Amino acid sequence: MVANNSVIIDLKKICKRYGYGDAAIFALRDFDLQVKQGEFIMIMGPSGCGKTTLLNVIGLLDKSSDGTYTLAGHPVERISARKKAKFRSKKIGIIFQDFNLIPTMNILDNVALPLVYAGFTKVRREKQADEVLSRFHLQPKEYYMPAQLSGGQKQRVAIARSLVSDPEIILADEPTGNLDSRSAHIVMEELKAIHEEGNTIIMVTHNPSLTTYATRVINMLDGQIDTDIKTVADKDLPEPVSIHFGKKKEKE
Ligand SMILES: Nc1ncnc2c1ncn2[C@@H]1O[C@H](COP(=O)(O)OP(=O)(O)OP(=O)(O)O)[C@@H](O)[C@H]1O
Ligand SMILES: [Mg+2]
Structure with a gap:
């Protein structure tokens, strides 16, 4: 355990506006958030309060309308599109609220897809996809198509896919929302x-009982933080993996 886990995500006065004029909706309003390496944050709050929008901004899938976002020391506004794509494929794993599996690809290829963007060889992609699928007890389904799986199985495939490139930041939008309690347990463990x-x-969740896994619980309301409670002191967070967005020796 170390005390100096550094800030990896720093949002200052982030606004996300949809639409213009009288029709404008602010999904995020002057949103400030500092996330330290090794935190496990659960985000809760009513439907429409901006949880998915927040994950999309943090995951570089969507741009804020205003404010500043610094990711691992880099101001996001100044990161090139190419580098953003690289961050997304290697450093950030995103588990979407709907599974976003590609229906024409089998399970193994779906899970291996992020590694295509990361430039890995086919043999290595399949090996890593196979390993992560076995962690989720899905190896027997590798050559099935998404339509042949149950909702819970599809969710587990989507989770396996988000983890296949060993990302240091995992953003999960209700990853257990569609799962029976046994599958939810596998995923949470x-x-x-x-x-x-x-x-x-x-991680976004509507299930208060899952907050026992978190080191910090944030409740959102109308695009802002309502309550923010740390249940684990910073000094007791797990020792962080070394994160160097930019130049890093890749693990082979
Ligand atoms: N593409 C869009 N265009 C216009 N408005 C949008 C768009 N995406 C989201 N919104 C609006 O922004 C607000 C926040 O949406 P968001 O999806 O972040 O909510 P949420 O907290 O994830 O809700 P849920 O719990 O239902 O998933 C909502 O009022 C929503 O209607
Ligand atoms: Mg949502």
């Missing part, structure tokens, strides 16, 4: 193990 390795997790 896996996220717990990933967190204990020193990775940073931000």
